[in-house]
Amino acid sequence: xxxxxxxxxxxxxxxxxxxxxxxxxxxxxxxxxxxxxxxxxxxxxxxxxxxxxxxxxxxxxxxxxxxxxxxxxxxxxxxxxxxxxxxxxxxxxxxxxxxxxxxxxxxxxxxxxxxxxxxxxxxxxxxxxxxxxxxxxxxxxxxxxxxxxxxxxxxxxxxxxxxxxxxxxxxxxxxx
Numbered sequence: 100x101x102x103x104x105x106x107x108x109x110x111x112x113x114x115x116x117x118x119x120x121x122x123x124x125x126x127x128x129x130x131x132x133x134x135x136x137x138x139x140x141x142x143x144x145x146x147x148x149x150x151x152x153x154x155x156x157x158x159x160x161x162x163x164x165x166x167x168x169x170x171x172x173x174x175x176x177x178x179x180x181x182x183x184x185x186x187x188x189x190x191x192x193x194x195x196x197x198x199x200x201x202x203x204x205x206x207x208x209x210x211x212x213x214x215x216x217x218x219x220x221x222x223x224x225x226x227x228x229x230x231x232x233x234x235x236x237x238x239x240x241x242x243x244x245x246x247x248x249x250x251x252x253x254x255x256x257x258x259x260x261x262x263x264x265x266x267x268x269x270x271x272x273x274x275x
Contacts, residue, residue: 116176121150122270125192125223127199129185129237130156131258132229138169139259140226145173147270152177155185169259189225189240197223201241202265203233204255208246211265216272224265229258 111119126144131137137159144152154160160181161167161174182188189199198220216222225241227233232255238244247256247264256264 113172113176116145116148117178119148122148122273123219123221124149124266124269124273125151125153125197125221126262126266127153127155127185127188127192127223127225128158128258129225129233130228130231131158131226133258134159134163134165135169136229136257136259137163138166138171138173140262141166141170141173141177141179143259143263143266144177147266149177149266152179153185153188154179154181155188156183185225185234185237186240189223189237192223193240193242195221197221198242199223199225199240201225201227201233201238201244202247202261203227203238203244204246205238205244208244211245211247211268214243214245214269214272216269220273222269222273224262224269226258226262 126140126149128137128140141152159166166174192199200222202224225233225237245265247261
């Protein structure tokens with residue numbers, strides 16, 4: 100066994116990435132305080148050919164030193180848009196046929212492993228602020244809320260870790 104060299108990975112160029120078919124999955128980050136978290140989500144979105152990222156509220160936008168530090172160029176490949184008001188982003192996605200999932204712990208959640216997605220369903224996930232989560236005002240706009248089961252003493256995961264887990268699980272349900 101040996102580690103592969105970068106050229107052996109056969110990754111697509113940024114130009115090829117922009118032209119390739121995307122996973123019908125959109126990530127919405129609302130009031131995410133850490134630009135490093137934002138950059139990490141960009142990098143994960145690139146890995147799974149996510150369609151787009153909406154950066155809402157106070158969420159940092161490229162170009163930004165800390166986003167670049169963790170995105171490592173993914174801000175050049177992944178389509179993104181800043182929308183000041185998350186309600187506008189959610190309403191736009193819903194009118195375009197997306198099912199909008201919030202990632203949060205509420206009294207009515209679906210565990211991630213139990214989420215059902217119809218074939219050809221376009222999906223958006225909303226990730227909230229690192230401390231406050233998704234705003235209470237936004238909860239009624241969501242179609243469903245997903246929770247990642249946890250078995251330790253902590254009550255939550257880092258937003259970028261959470262995004263990685265959810266994007267991978269939904270990617271499998273959408274494409275595999």
